[in-house]
Amino acid sequence: MNRLILLLATTFATVLAVGLWIPFKAMVAQELLELAWAESQARQQETRPWPWADTWPVARLMVPETGQSLIVLDGAHGESLAFGPGQVVGNDGRAGPVVIAGHRDTHFRGLQHLETGSRVKLQDRDGDWRSFRVDRIRVVDSRHEQINTAQLPRDSLLLVTCYPFDGLENNGPLRYVVEATAESLVTANKADNALAREAVAGT
Amino acid sequence: MLLTNLGPYSSTAPNGGRQIAGSMTGSKISPRLRRWLEGISLWLAVLLFLFVHPVYAEASETGREGAGEFHFVDDAGQRLGSATLLNTDYNVTVSGLIADTRLRQSFRNTSQQWREGVFVFPLPENANVYGMTMTAGERVIVGEIHEKQEAKRQYAKAKEEGRKVARVDQQRPNLFTTRMANIPPGETITVELNYQQAVRYQSGEFELRLPTTLTPRYMPGQALDNEPAQWSGGWATPTSAVPDADQISPFTVRPDDVGPDSHRATIALEINAGLPVSRVSSPSHRVTSTWNGNTVEVAPESRAVLMDRDLIVRWAPARGMEPAAAVFQEQWQGEDYLLALVVPGVNGKQRLPRELVFVIDTSGSMAGESIRQARQALLRGLDTLDADDRFNVIQFNSQTHSLFMEAVPASGNNLARARRYVKGLNADGGTEMASALDAALEMTGDGGEESRARVRQVVFITDGAVGNESALFGKIRDGLGSSRLFTVGIGSAPNMHFMREAARYGRGTYTAISDLSDVARPLDELLGKMEAPVLTDIAVSWPGQAAATEAFPDRIGDLFRGEPMVQVVRGLPAEGALDVSGRLPDGSQWQQSLNLEQAANGKGLHRHWAKQKIDSLMDSGLTGKIDDDARQHVIRLGLEHQLMTKYTSFLAQDKTPSRPTQEALETDSVPTLLPAGSQGTMLRYPQTATMSPLLIAIGLIGLMFSAAITLLKRRVYP
Numbered sequence: 001m002n003r004l005i006l007l008l009a010t011t012f013a014t015v016l017a018v019g020l021w022i023p024f025k026a027m028v029a030q031e032l033l034e035l036a037w038a039e040s041q042a043r044q045q046e047t048r049p050w051p052w053a054d055t056w057p058v059a060r061l062m063v064p065e066t067g068q069s070l071i072v073l074d075g076a077h078g079e080s081l082a083f084g085p086g087q088v089v090g091n092d093g094r095a096g097p098v099v100i101a102g103h104r105d106t107h108f109r110g111l112q113h114l115e116t117g118s119r120v121k122l123q124d125r126d127g128d129w130r131s132f133r134v135d136r137i138r139v140v141d142s143r144h145e146q147i148n149t150a151q152l153p154r155d156s157l158l159l160v161t162c163y164p165f166d167g168l169e170n171n172g173p174l175r176y177v178v179e180a181t182a183e184s185l186v187t188a189n190k191a192d193n194a195l196a197r198e199a200v201a202g203t
Numbered sequence: 204m205l206l207t208n209l210g211p212y213s214s215t216a217p218n219g220g221r222q223i224a225g226s227m228t229g230s231k232i233s234p235r236l237r238r239w240l241e242g243i244s245l246w247l248a249v250l251l252f253l254f255v256h257p258v259y260a261e262a263s264e265t266g267r268e269g270a271g272e273f274h275f276v277d278d279a280g281q282r283l284g285s286a287t288l289l290n291t292d293y294n295v296t297v298s299g300l301i302a303d304t305r306l307r308q309s310f311r312n313t314s315q316q317w318r319e320g321v322f323v324f325p326l327p328e329n330a331n332v333y334g335m336t337m338t339a340g341e342r343v344i345v346g347e348i349h350e351k352q353e354a355k356r357q358y359a360k361a362k363e364e365g366r367k368v369a370r371v372d373q374q375r376p377n378l379f380t381t382r383m384a385n386i387p388p389g390e391t392i393t394v395e396l397n398y399q400q401a402v403r404y405q406s407g408e409f410e411l412r413l414p415t416t417l418t419p420r421y422m423p424g425q426a427l428d429n430e431p432a433q434w435s436g437g438w439a440t441p442t443s444a445v446p447d448a449d450q451i452s453p454f455t456v457r458p459d460d461v462g463p464d465s466h467r468a469t470i471a472l473e474i475n476a477g478l479p480v481s482r483v484s485s486p487s488h489r490v491t492s493t494w495n496g497n498t499v500e501v502a503p504e505s506r507a508v509l510m511d512r513d514l515i516v517r518w519a520p521a522r523g524m525e526p527a528a529a530v531f532q533e534q535w536q537g538e539d540y541l542l543a544l545v546v547p548g549v550n551g552k553q554r555l556p557r558e559l560v561f562v563i564d565t566s567g568s569m570a571g572e573s574i575r576q577a578r579q580a581l582l583r584g585l586d587t588l589d590a591d592d593r594f595n596v597i598q599f600n601s602q603t604h605s606l607f608m609e610a611v612p613a614s615g616n617n618l619a620r621a622r623r624y625v626k627g628l629n630a631d632g633g634t635e636m637a638s639a640l641d642a643a644l645e646m647t648g649d650g651g652e653e654s655r656a657r658v659r660q661v662v663f664i665t666d667g668a669v670g671n672e673s674a675l676f677g678k679i680r681d682g683l684g685s686s687r688l689f690t691v692g693i694g695s696a697p698n699m700h701f702m703r704e705a706a707r708y709g710r711g712t713y714t715a716i717s718d719l720s721d722v723a724r725p726l727d728e729l730l731g732k733m734e735a736p737v738l739t740d741i742a743v744s745w746p747g748q749a750a751a752t753e754a755f756p757d758r759i760g761d762l763f764r765g766e767p768m769v770q771v772v773r774g775l776p777a778e779g780a781l782d783v784s785g786r787l788p789d790g791s792q793w794q795q796s797l798n799l800e801q802a803a804n805g806k807g808l809h810r811h812w813a814k815q816k817i818d819s820l821m822d823s824g825l826t827g828k829i830d831d832d833a834r835q836h837v838i839r840l841g842l843e844h845q846l847m848t849k850y851t852s853f854l855a856q857d858k859t860p861s862r863p864t865q866e867a868l869e870t871d872s873v874p875t876l877l878p879a880g881s882q883g884t885m886l887r888y889p890q891t892a893t894m895s896p897l898l899i900a901i902g903l904i905g906l907m908f909s910a911a912i913t914l915l916k917r918r919v920y921p
Contacts, residue, residue, distance in 0.1 A: 142887065
């Protein structure tokens with residue numbers, strides 16, 4: 001009987017540990033990604049954060065509202081979303097819409113604090129920052145709705161995560177979509193200073 | 204936020220686990236340890252409560268939205284919420300030049316609730332719907348034609364009262380919507396449509412096209428800001444250029460998403476051409492043909508085909524039996540109708556130096572197989588250029604970009620540059636066609652005298668997936684000048700209405716490519732035709748009157764090689780002779796006389812005539828709004844000939860209610876399939892949640908359970 005209880009307890013402790021491992025991994029990975037992002041900015045090429053990774057950093061996303069600064073990875077497959085938000089649709093240069101998806105339990109948990117009018121910033125590999133203003137926040141049913149990339153305005157940014165934020169279901173149909181439009185291009189230097197200040201304020 | 208939420212778990216929970224494990228290894232349990240354990244369990248319980256609390260929140264929130272602004276199908280519904288399965292059956296009878304189709308759409312409700320099914324579907328670009336029947340079990344209800352508003356009103360009333368009701372509306376000349384309310388749980392209701400269309404005859408071959416799906420269309424213009432969260436039947440929201448965008452944008456899904464029982468079509472053709480048919484082929488499907496005298500029965504090899512591409516069937520008369528002329532007659536309600544076909548059968552051998560502008564659509568809807576076909580078509584077009592021709596290449600998606608500033612001579616250097624450019628084209632972005640048309644039509648070379656001597660031709664290669672067709676037609680008509688516009692339809696389900704009408708307003712002709720292996724033939728034929736129109740200034744004089752005012756199309760455009768002249772007239776008996784005259788490319792007159800007394804009996808000519816007349820009335824809508832007179836005229840024609848038009852709809856309703864009014868009715872938008880080979884611009888929302896909360900919850904519950912057992916055990920057996 002004792003052994004049985006012991007077995008039970010260890011099993012559930014393991015389950016709990018695995019459950020906690022996911023957000024932990026997400027948090028630690030961001031630190032590692034910072035290095036890779038700095039390197040890819042310096043070298044101006046795709047830099048894998050670790051040799052066996054099948055994704056690489058493509059942008060940095062700043063949410064001044066929550067003081068979050070996230071490294072965005074390429075692609076929104078399970079592998080990339082585990083470590084950071086993934087860029088589903090993106091542009092290496094300037095033109096075209098950007099769609100970024102992230103896990104609601106980890107990186108994009110903070111999206112629930114965004115409101116219409118909030119600012120979101122995106123840095124590309126050249127170090128240029130673009131500022132976006134949130135126009136609209138919607139909850140969509142992914143069974144009924146899809147993202148029509150041809151229909152998106154060229155200067156728009158979509159942040160996608162699961163909804164509801166406190167849900168337990170990991171394959172629920174609802175998505176929380178934050179739609180933002182580019183405001184203006186901030187020059188690299190000015191933005192860097194602003195970022196430094198905001199980063200300090202954020203932490 | 205992330206950290207504060209995680210904090211308690213990471214610090215407390217593993218501790219708790221260790222303590223419990225520790226307590227169990229000890230053989231005796233002291234009262235102090237027991238208190239410890241109780242304390243920890245209490246903490247775990249509090250944690251669990253905090254964690255489970257959001258689960259309730261989720262349930263109540265979805266519930267609220269479901270009742271409010273969103274229409275969600277219950278979780279038990281299928282992946283895309285489509286509980287309505289759709290299957291279609293096409294039965295086509297071709298007699299002479301007219302094909303008559305009986306199309307059955309059956310909607311099967313697989314859910315436990317009453318359903319309303321909404322299905323947006325394509326028909327051939329010249330389809331003329333003249334009959335509708337609804338079948339529910341044993342009951343057969345014949346549909347009647349009504350003015351659209353009246354049909355809408357009656358539909359809403361019947362839907363409210365729980366009576367079975369079906370309505371079919373025309374959204375575009377080749378795009379229709381079937382609505383069917385009060386489908387009982389587990390039952391099937393069938394809507395049967397009858398339509399006829401003229402078969403296309405050119406270069407000694409007949410062609411019939413049955414579209415089964417549509418390429419998702421691009422909706423230009425600014426979004427109209429009316430209740431963005433309002434759920435509607437389509438993925439698009441109305442825009443300033445396409446106010447009915449939500450009506451013509453059914454959700455597009457891949458075949459795997461609908462399951463093996465839905466979106467299948469059975470097709471059977473009976474070709475009764477009135478002359479020996481030598482060869483039947485289909486570039487889109489593998490078909491079997493059975494000859495039975497002069498009648499040929501054609502069907503796809505597999506019994507049920509996936510509704511993800513147009514079915515194209517071509518048949519050719521036996522060698523030497525190609526018709527040069529044909530007359531059909533019909534009497535309907537005391538009126539005579541005549542349909543005449545004359546093939547000039549002349550070949551313009553004259554070749555003028557020309558200025559050729561290729562316009563290629565590189566919008567997102569072309570991604571996949573389509574852009575490869577388009578590139579192939581364009582490369583082939585470049586091959587036909589002679590040294591004295593001038594050319595240019597324009598691509599458009601959200602923006603228009605032309606390779607050269609103006610048309611350049613087709614020198615080896617320029618051609619090589621164009622080929623490299625074309626090979627590097629990729630499909631992405633929107634379909635802003637208007638600016639591309641401007642660029643193609645307005646760009647007149649500064650060559651002065653030299654360019655005026657050239658024939659200016661625009662080849663437009665596109666899938667026609669736009670929602671604002673009529674605005675574009677207006678643009679073509681107004682900006683055409685001395686150019687001619689030719690369209691090449693691309694993909695498994697191109698918008699053939701756009702191809703045909705754009706070419707008509709552009710004084711050119713059109714073709715379609717359905718397969719990469721089928722690029723050469725249609726394109727060579729088109730390029731051959733483009734060398735020169737063989738017959739211009741065509742005049743048709745029917746006997747008994749100098750100018751046949753009731754003959755349609757009232758103004759016959761220029762004819763290209765292999766194309767016939769077809770006209771339908773009302774109020775003339777089959778007597779006397781018909782004179783057709785025109786001017787050949789070298790300036791000489793061409794004339795042919797056709798004896799009307801040899802007319803064969805035709806079927807449905809009066810509908811064909813009415814349809815042609817309606818089309819000519821609707822043409823006036825390009826310049827602005829259709830005036831009330833024309834509108835009334837169209838409605839009158841629609842009601843008189845029992846035809847579906849933009850202003851008249853078919854409605855079939857049961858007299859007795861079948862759904863108890865207290866039971867809810869769910870609306871289901873039946874999706875269409877993504878055309879074969881198309882990548883589509885529609886992205887699924889990615890999976891954006893982890894197992895983490897679930898695992899943490901399970902772990903916590905389990906640990907608490909273990910702790911509880913331990914405690915219980917110690918209490919019962921101290």
